[in-house]
Amino acid sequence: MKAKTKRVNKLADAYRISSYSELESFVAAFAAGKINLIILVGEPGLAKSRTVKGLLPDACWIEGNASPFGMYLKLFEHRDRLVVIDDVDSLYSDRNGIRLLKCLCQTDEQKVVAWPTASRELKREGVPREFVTRSRVIIITNEWKTLNQNVAALQDRGHTLLFCPNAAEVHLKVSEWFTDEEIFSFLGEQLHRVDRPSMRLYHRALELKSSGLEWRAILPEFPGNARARRAAELLQDPKYMTQRARVEEFVKSGAGCRATFFNYARRLGHRHEP
Known part of the structure; x- marks a missing residue:
């Protein structure tokens, strides 16, 4: 009989940050070697990945759709470099994925990362079954579920950040790159109608306007x-x-x-x- 998965609620221990300057300060501390692991959690459309990538342009970037084995190969290829794992949902719910993450996120300066079984592909690629790396990690995800004690142990090794900027903060960040003044001004006057802030709202409004459609209707009637x-x-x-x-x-x-x-x-x- 399969044992039940025990959920462990640890997000109450997370740092709640509400500004891009706070987020950038954490990433800068990570880049300077002061922080070993960051788990960055936030709603879609907040430019989490863009913000991190802008501050860590040379990091090894691993997309969440990578398989655990593909991740192992990439970690070996880019060992000792800073690592960003983006959209981790499919990895941290997989047994081999969470095993790799636990190895990689050890608090020791030198971490031993291993693959549990022999593989012809490892031999063909010239990749050992274990290696030592100094890589440190940022994990980016839209949702973090502390599914069990293994995931909780991973979370305990770093700093979990809940990124929750309000509509005004997102609007201010959008001003750095958005060029349509009419849309920007309209949305700025209607921030009280934005329930879930997202930069994608500005993109969608621009698409509607470019198509000659009524773009102001992108916002719902006041809820x-x-x-x-x-x-x-x-x-x-x-x-x-x-x-x-x-x-x-x-x-x-x-x-x-x-x-x-x-x-x-x-x-x-x-x-x-x-």
């Missing part, structure tokens, strides 16, 4: 949250010059209490001001 809409209106209304005035009007209009206003203001990327 029934009058409180968030009211907070956004007050933050943009020049009549209310101070946060105190905005809060007073928010409460007076029956939208909610002071804490509710600041909660929505924070989601919209607005700093707490007097």
Whole structure:
């Protein structure tokens, strides 16, 4: 009878970061040899991979669709180099994949990476069944499931980062490369309607506009949250010059209490001001 897989919830121990500057600081520390392992978790469309690649242009890049055996060959070929494993879902749920990751993510400076069985392909490629490497690793994934104790042990060897930028932070990052001012300005005024921030929203709007279609419809009607809409209106209304005035009007209009206003203001990327 097959034993049940025990789920181990350890994401509560992760670092929650909300800005690209924080993410870049962690990657810079990794590049400088200060950090051995980073597990970077975040929603699709946040430019996680692009950000890491921009700071580590010479790293060995392994896509998540690689087989464990293909990964072993590539790790040997690029031993001692920094390694980025992108979209790891198919690897860390595979027995050989998690075994390789555990070897590679040891905290020792020199790690012994091994393949468990003899293989004609290893012999043909001139690759040994085990080798020593100084490689350090960043794992990038949209979702991290601590499926069992083996995955938990891997997680304990490094720093798990939950990357959760709000719509305003993503919008600011998009400004570095997006060139359509009309779309950019429109979306910037509608950030309170963006439930799940993604740079892909800007790409989709541009595709619709280039096709002569109604691109403004890319955003859904406001999702029934009058409180968030009211907070956004007050933050943009020049009549209310101070946060105190905005809060007073928010409460007076029956939208909610002071804490509710600041909660929505924070989601919209607005700093707490007097």
